[in-house]
Amino acid sequence: MAAKSGKLNEVVLQGNEACAKGALYAGCRFFAGYPITPSTEIIEMMSGEMQKAGGAFIQMEDEIGSACAIIGARWGGSKAMTATSGPGYTLMQEAIGFAAVTETPIVIVNVQRGGPSTGQPTLSSQQDIYQARYGSHGDYEIIVLAPSSVQEMYDFTIKAFELSEQFRTPVILLADEVVGHMREKITIRDGSKTIKAERQKYVVSPQADFFQGAFTTVEGQLHDEQGRRIGHIAHKSGEFIYNLNKKITDNVDVISDISTYCMEDADVAIVAYGSVARPSLNAVKHARGIKDARIAPKFKIVRDIMKRGIQKTIQTDYSHLKVGLVKVNTVWPFPEELLKQATERVDTVIVPEMNVGKYSREVERVLKDKNVVPMSKCGGDIHTPIEILDKIMEVTGLDEEVEINE
Amino acid sequence: MRLNIRFAGSGGQGVILASVLLSKAYGLGENYNIAQTQSYGPEARGGACKAEVVVSDEEIDYMKVTKADVFVALNQVGYDKYIDTVKDDAIVLINSTLVESDRPNVYRIQATQRAEDMGKPFVVNIIALGALTRLMPKIHYPAVEEEIKNNFNASIAASNLDAYKMGYDIMDADLKELGYKTGFGDSRQW
Numbered sequence: 001m002a003a004k005s006g007k008l009n010e011v012v013l014q015g016n017e018a019c020a021k022g023a024l025y026a027g028c029r030f031f032a033g034y035p036i037t038p039s040t041e042i043i044e045m046m047s048g049e050m051q052k053a054g055g056a057f058i059q060m061e062d063e064i065g066s067a068c069a070i071i072g073a074r075w076g077g078s079k080a081m082t083a084t085s086g087p088g089y090t091l092m093q094e095a096i097g098f099a100a101v102t103e104t105p106i107v108i109v110n111v112q113r114g115g116p117s118t119g120q121p122t123l124s125s126q127q128d129i130y131q132a133r134y135g136s137h138g139d140y141e142i143i144v145l146a147p148s149s150v151q152e153m154y155d156f157t158i159k160a161f162e163l164s165e166q167f168r169t170p171v172i173l174l175a176d177e178v179v180g181h182m183r184e185k186i187t188i189r190d191g192s193k194t195i196k197a198e199r200q201k202y203v204v205s206p207q208a209d210f211f212q213g214a215f216t217t218v219e220g221q222l223h224d225e226q227g228r229r230i231g232h233i234a235h236k237s238g239e240f241i242y243n244l245n246k247k248i249t250d251n252v253d254v255i256s257d258i259s260t261y262c263m264e265d266a267d268v269a270i271v272a273y274g275s276v277a278r279p280s281l282n283a284v285k286h287a288r289g290i291k292d293a294r295i296a297p298k299f300k301i302v303r304d305i306m307k308r309g310i311q312k313t314i315q316t317d318y319s320h321l322k323v324g325l326v327k328v329n330t331v332w333p334f335p336e337e338l339l340k341q342a343t344e345r346v347d348t349v350i351v352p353e354m355n356v357g358k359y360s361r362e363v364e365r366v367l368k369d370k371n372v373v374p375m376s377k378c379g380g381d382i383h384t385p386i387e388i389l390d391k392i393m394e395v396t397g398l399d400e401e402v403e404i405n406e
Numbered sequence: 407m408r409l410n411i412r413f414a415g416s417g418g419q420g421v422i423l424a425s426v427l428l429s430k431a432y433g434l435g436e437n438y439n440i441a442q443t444q445s446y447g448p449e450a451r452g453g454a455c456k457a458e459v460v461v462s463d464e465e466i467d468y469m470k471v472t473k474a475d476v477f478v479a480l481n482q483v484g485y486d487k488y489i490d491t492v493k494d495d496a497i498v499l500i501n502s503t504l505v506e507s508d509r510p511n512v513y514r515i516q517a518t519q520r521a522e523d524m525g526k527p528f529v530v531n532i533i534a535l536g537a538l539t540r541l542m543p544k545i546h547y548p549a550v551e552e553e554i555k556n557n558f559n560a561s562i563a564a565s566n567l568d569a570y571k572m573g574y575d576i577m578d579a580d581l582k583e584l585g586y587k588t589g590f591g592d593s594r595q596w
Binding site: 011012123181183281285382404 | 443444
């Protein structure tokens with residue numbers, strides 16, 4: 001069983017399975033969870049694989065118990081994770097706040113489904129984008145990663161463990177049904193990676209690092225270096241809150257990660273995260289007329305001749321459209337500076353997302369001088385490339401009908 | 407090359423499993439990039455179920471199927487729902503025990519009937535998969551066979567392998583009669 005660590009293997013895995021594999025590779029040795037569609041496969045795989053890796057798996061009575069159990073497990077020395085979907089994630093909020101204030105490094109996976117409440121068990125959404133950031137009460141900062149492919153489910157899970165250890169904070173892997181249930185061919189590694197327990201040296205943390213042997217108590221009330229309560233002392237409490245938040249906000253540049261495609265000369269940018277980044281990339285490739293084997297050699301554009309009255313030159317592709325994509329990998333903390341840099345020369349920003357239009361508000365806040373166009377879609381279906389191309393046509397004022405034939 | 411494959415049927419017929427086996431065969435056996443997705447209701451059995459596989463020799467960005475190159479219908483409801491979103495020259499394979507079609511150029515396999523004759527009604531999807539494998543370009547018999555062996559216990563793999571071979575052979579005979587190399591016939595060259 002003890003295969004040589006680090007050997008690369010090509011496998012076809014579901015996103016959820018890749019997440020479980022990634023966690024095991026990252027050294028996760030405790031998993032507590034309660035099965036819920038569409039995240040069940042993570043729990044399923046963990047229940048089988050965790051024992052082989054010498055760790056512990058518990059199916060808990062509910063999601064409150066699951067989140068609390070992984071906090072306890074981390075205090076006991078095991079890297080720990082739980083996985084759930086919307087309804088369970090709601091139940092976990094209390095424990096997330098507790099993990100944040102006690103600075104416990106844990107990883108929570110939320111494979112989003114349609115909400116509110118039990119909502120749409122088997123369909124996708126990105127409705128929890130705010131809850132991931134603001135779900136628990138009080139002032140705290142959190143790191144949230146949004147994978148858009150099965151490979152990223154694997155890689156980002158590993159990254160989530162690394163970030164949680166570096167910043168002593170809970171990290172949320174905000175997936176959705178599409179990436180969770182999708183199967184793709186990916187590359188995974190054998191064995192386990194040793195994540196250095198080394199913290200970011202410049203992180204000012206309110207409490208001494210008891211994971212590194214400091215002798216302190218663990219306290220949910222605001223506390224000093226030693227874990228003693230300071231909730232009744234206003235100025236110390238204030239300092240605690242600022243330090244807890246600064247841990248993340250001072251290091252946004254270290255944490256933030258975006259990927260850009262064709263942004264060098266773009267006039268229009270699409271800002272997308274999670275699975276929606278995939279049809280967005282497809283739309284950008286069509287708009288650019290990037291030819292490869294996937295794209296049919298000619299795009300049929302049907303002009304509305306009746307409406308126009310005169311026949312105009314028919315475009316054979318959309319290469320006259322300068323569109324680029326910004327894919328946000330770390331959705332929280334909001335990658336303000338990176339986004340500003342990436343979209344410096346564009347006029348218009350389209351934000352497609354599978355909710356009523358939430359992240360677009362954040363983009364609007366940061367890109368004040370740009371025309372930010374939300375592109376909301378609810379109901380469970382992911383945006384299609386044609387819908388996104390249509391939107392691009394609309395914002396660029398081009399009156400062309402779009403057709404993709406591939 | 408991009409192949410958009412769609413399976414439709416009802417929950418319990420093995421729609422998703424068939425698509426998973428096909429995608430693994432393309433991905434691992436034939437070394438293509440694949441993306442397999444699915445959509446189904448909360449019921450364990452009986453609800454409408456759809457599975458999609460995209461096969462490409464390039465990276466796949468959009469993972470869903472808009473217009474299908476290949477469409478497999480295991481029941482009538484699924485057929486009716488998706489038959490309008492297939493391309494004109496698409497391969498359409500139906501489980502002719504349960505599906506009626508007036509579309510010209512439809513490939514038929516008595517999957518449910520054959521499975522029941524075998525005394526193993528659960529192999530409906532594998533019989534259809536066998537027939538489909540024969541119709542598809544860029545895939546060979548052993549690639550899917552390998553995945554069936556890997557995905558089942560030995561005890562149940564045997565009947566699935568029989569079902570797979572049966573489906574493949576029936577379709578092989580049909581195609582020979584037509585003189586086609588793949589299910590696309592003369593409409594596409596590979």
